[in-house]
Ligand SMILES: Nc1ccn([C@@H]2O[C@H](COP(=O)(O)OP(=O)(O)OP(=O)(O)O)[C@@H](O)[C@H]2O)c(=O)n1
């Protein structure tokens with residue numbers, strides 16, 4: 001079976017496990033949180049948010065290597081934190097790009113020539129549980145692409161500009177049973193995500209080189225590649241706004257027992 005498995009192929013038997021690289025995407029500035037330094041350097045529970053994210057991969061038996069991409073100007077700070085925390089799997093700390101998409105692309109190029117699986121994770125999600133990593137690595141033995149997601153508990157509405165210039169109006173209320181909220185890690189066999197990003201970056205219509213997530217790039221440029229859902233968790237939230245720092249601190253202090 002090739003790595004670019006078509007959607008129509010029968011469920012495959014598990015492939016042998018490849019090397020798994022956990023990629024921590026930390027190239028952002030955290031504009032919406034609004035601090036002087038990138039939000040991934042905020043301390044919660046005595047450790048920075050980025051240390052929590054790295055720790056999830058570093059402590060996972062399924063992960064062989066961790067690659068970190070950090071905001072330009074702060075790679076030295078991350079190297080200091082890696083040493084402070086005693087992480088053993090962090091191979092390289094590189095500079096991120098101007099957008100999340102550019103940062104992912106830099107990570108993929110840094111892994112050029114390797115035969116591995118990649119788990120692309122937001123540094124801004126400090127509460128990634130071992131169970132999710134285990135499930136993602138196992139799913140990649142059967143599926144070429146994996147999206148971690150949770151069912152939406154809110155009804156989602158789609159809007160469109162109103163016909164009389166009255167602003168956005170509701171144009172669709174999709175069936176909530178099919179609506180999921182995407183999280184990270186988003187996980188791929190390396191040739192799959194590499195091919196999708198190569199096609200995206202060669203496409204002038206890939207405007208501004210922006211995508212809100214990596215599975216979206218695969219769906220758009222390799223539509224025949226099935227993307228398997230692995231259940232995420234409410235705990236695996238993203239620190240996006242100031243209130244999320246408090247939420248993350250509270251969840252961290254509460255431990256892992258809240259959800260089930
Ligand atoms: N140029 C960028 C922008 C974002 N990210 C990373 O992508 C993840 C999700 O992005 P987001 O929550 O939007 O982070 P920021 O871009 O930092 O936030 P904001 O949009 O508020 O500035 C974060 O871990 C962030 O560091 C990245 O690696 N490179």
Ligand SMILES: C[C@](O)(CO)[C@H](O)COP(=O)(O)O
Pocket residue numbers: 100122181182183184212213214238240
């Ligand atoms: C990838 C992601 O975390 C999935 O929910 C999300 O799309 C990132 O969005 P952001 O605007 O870069 O935070």
